[in-house]
Amino acid sequence: MHDPRLDELANVLTTHSTKVQPGEFVLIEGIDIPQEMVIALIRSVRSAGGIPLVELKQNRIQREIILGGDDAGIKLIGEYEIYRMKKVQAYIGIRGSHNITEMSDVPSEALQRYQKHWSRPLNDIRVPQTKWVVLRWPHPAMAQQAKMSTEAFEDYYFDVCTLDYSRMEQAMVPLKSLMEETDEVHIVGEDTDLRFSIKDISVIPCAGEYNIPDGECFTSPVRDSVNGTIHFNTPTIYQGTTFTDIRLRFEGGKIVEASANNTERLNAILDTDEGARYIGEFAIAFNPYIINPMLDILFDEKIAGSFHFTPGQAYEEADNGNRSAVHWDMVMIQTPEHGGGEMFFDGNLIRKDGQFVHPALKGLNPENLR
Template identity: 25%
Template structure:
């Protein structure tokens, strides 16, 4: 399937002139680190040219396709020593982060199961090696000197996994990103303003804790002090969710997720979690439970780093897409509820992130887990009730919509 060049050009414009720089687009002279696989070539080139046309500079990371019969990552995991799998080129990645103003990553899987049958422990070792890079990025982002964004390029393998034709899969992308609009950049800015109005109403509520209730969930989440809600603001395209980083210590109860997640190349389905005083004390999955437990076993990956809700009135995503970027923003009948295990987003802090020490982040209950931030999603009917600081209760989300 060949995607129309005019749609790819609009896609590139959305990413360069809206998504990057937290919804403001790049400035002349900015440097963009652009990452994508071979299968994304037409979109990769459109985005690269758009960066140059905007007066920006490029650093590119154009990777060979990850395929089961021809993947460098798979070859390393099968044949490399532990030292090779855990190798991290500190000077190289430090140089990339130092030189970069924005990171633009094209998500795409030419073979969504390319790591099938690889032990989860080996994959975790490889993922752990990237933790210093994520810490470098986080520090620069907290200083207000780095932005990033993700977008999706559909492949036959991803469409097959979602149970869609490739044409139907791309139709979801086109609709979700407003690529048929004459000016999709302006459309995104308009939608973002609507989402910001809801976010502002949430910020105005003195919320102490949230109760997430449904036939498959009975979970309490403590919001914590000095928190605000965030919306995508360009960090993901598309993004319709409104989220925050709760105080992990106040998570109690159980929750089940009806949507699978993909972690380290493996599909994990039927996830259920039980929390006590902020920690996962029981976990199960109907598919690849070993991968779920391997993930949770990472340091601090047994704690919540994010809580999020999506209002179905904004999202045009109606199908399961087999990728977190879309599934965490799905609309449908009941919107979606999701949490992330692992690292907390520190930009939910109401003050100056750059002045906060690691000890102070810990004191406020922000979970620190550079190795893991894994969203787990449910599209079942959930009611979310906020308990305010004066003890009164207010329903903030019902039937897939905010009720503010």
């Protein structure tokens, strides 16, 4: 039986996120997702007057290609996908995973080859040159991560992904303005005392245009301005490996000390290139339906009362000049259940224990966005 929620989600992706126009080419990329969702997207794109192109992938096949690929082969795949990306005006990527640790045994050298010759060059075209949106698909593996039944998680997923993003968009306007006026950000919390500048760097509000689910406002720190320590209290998966208890110490913008449950692998990733030890993104999150981590960054980076701090590549829209093959969103939750914390802009308290206290920003608190 057809699930009408597929049509509702497809409509959000084509009319709100990518705003497909007549005659536009739209690349639909699905990784381990049901055919029914792909068909709903094809029909929605056509309904908007667009021309759909489809690429279907599987994570196990991706793993095998990356695992045994050499520079020439991986580079050719990257060049092929870049050529196609340059021909489209919009990109919709839905990424499922039957096994979230599928890449965990792929050597770091192979993953770095993939990032250097395929992933990063492709993203360097997709992000600035297309209207794009990326989201996860609710496989049972995600339900396990969220510690929910498959049915309950699917209901939660569609609620989160189809909320009223237009209301969120309006509530973000004061935060964007305040961040644009701010020089120093000071964040304190459990084992955390961090200072950095965001002066004169663009601020980008995100309300369902690029990621679903959404709910963040991001910029990047002045590259050499980050000083202090931070202890991330949210688990994270990167290149198939799960990391917990990540602690970073900064001097002059650079990560000079890093530890975690897997310190050796953490530092290997941070040594990918020079830019991997500098920060490329700072974002404040406020999705009212996402309150607990589930080891999926597209959800975890939107947790209400959290922020993320990202070693590696800066986005062109909020560019501090940092360049890297790495872009690793690390999340700290500051709600009371996770230890609390405070965020200051130029010495003024903006958020305490995950709740906005500045009068102009209270519209972003969960009770006002649901």
